[in-house]
Amino acid sequence: MARIGFIGLGNMGLPMSLNLRKVGHSVAGFDVSAAAVEKLVAGGGTAADAIKAAASNVDAVISMLPSGSEVREVYLKAGVLDAITPDTLLIDCSTIDVDSARQVSAAAREKGLAMLDAPVSGGVAGAQAATLTFMVGGTEQAFARAKPLLEAMGKTIVHAGPSGNGQAAKICNNMVLGISMIAVSEAFVLAERLGLDAQKLFEISSKSSGQCWSLTSYCPVPGPVPTSPANRDYQPGFTAAMMLKDLRLAQEAARSAGASTPLGAEAAALYGLFVGNGFGGRDFSGIIRFLRGT
Numbered sequence: 650m651a652r653i654g655f656i657g658l659g660n661m662g663l664p665m666s667l668n669l670r671k672v673g674h675s676v677a678g679f680d681v682s683a684a685a686v687e688k689l690v691a692g693g694g695t696a697a698d699a700i701k702a703a704a705s706n707v708d709a710v711i712s713m714l715p716s717g718s719e720v721r722e723v724y725l726k727a728g729v730l731d732a733i734t735p736d737t738l739l740i741d742c743s744t745i746d747v748d749s750a751r752q753v754s755a756a757a758r759e760k761g762l763a764m765l766d767a768p769v770s771g772g773v774a775g776a777q778a779a780t781l782t783f784m785v786g787g788t789e790q791a792f793a794r795a796k797p798l799l800e801a802m803g804k805t806i807v808h809a810g811p812s813g814n815g816q817a818a819k820i821c822n823n824m825v826l827g828i829s830m831i832a833v834s835e836a837f838v839l840a841e842r843l844g845l846d847a848q849k850l851f852e853i854s855s856k857s858s859g860q861c862w863s864l865t866s867y868c869p870v871p872g873p874v875p876t877s878p879a880n881r882d883y884q885p886g887f888t889a890a891m892m893l894k895d896l897r898l899a900q901e902a903a904r905s906a907g908a909s910t911p912l913g914a915e916a917a918a919l920y921g922l923f924v925g926n927g928f929g930g931r932d933f934s935g936i937i938r939f940l941r942g943t
Contacts, residue, residue, distance in 0.1 A: 893920040
């Protein structure tokens with residue numbers, strides 16, 4: 650079993666670290682929240698009193714942090730790259746901008762260290778159930794080393810290519826998700842105005858050309874998909890604020906790459922309005938209420 654230092658024990662990081670413990674790995678965790686660290690300890694992990702301490706004397710360092718600035722801070726300024734031994738594997742599971750992922754990976758590579766960017770899809774429920782999807786950027790050799798650890802936390806593990814490609818896959822996927830949720834929501838709002846029952850629209854579209862994950866797995870109206878957040882007053886799930894973050898990352902990447910993404914830009918603008926009106930903590934599927942004007 651591996652010795653793992655886990656940095657970032659938030660809504661995603663804590664259940665991920667506990668799943669590593671469940672399969673027998675030793676986990677030393679660090680977080681700015683003492684309460685989060687206490688929960689890891691209660692689950693059989695140990696507390697690290699500093700970032701460097703979490704990265705010392707371990708086989709792998711895994712991080713789950715809010716943004717690129719925190720990732721750069723942890724790896725480039727807080728001393729992680731200096732605290733670890735050359736054979737320590739670095740896995741950053743944060744969702745951040747592609748440029749930051751590649752910058753940190755290049756700094757690690759200059760020190761002879763193997764690093765992967767491995768953002769996830771599946772939300773808190775997926776983290777708790779160990780069914781996350783990992784999109785991984787880095788070398789084949791590092792990916793092979795990381796796969797057994799990632800399999801303790803997720804169900805689908807995909808090597809997307811060299812450093813930064815994990816982040817690229819994540820933001821492209823979530824741009825599709827954000828756009829499709831708006832499209833599905835608009836269709837249900839229009840159906841309501843036209844007097845078409847939501848269940849009937851679902852029965853038709855879920856078996857027709859309108860079928861997509863936002864409809865059949867995460868339907869934004871109550872009833873057709875009992876497990877969707879629409880049936881619990883849009884409690885997340887995946888918050889609108891997190892969707893907005895990913896859509897903005899996609900737009901940043903599109904500008905950097907010179908790619909045209911007009912629907913992605915419009916989705917980011919609509920979620921910006923939704924979050925700006927105080928609904929950032931609601932599930933992203935709750936944007937249907939905003940489109941209704943309620």
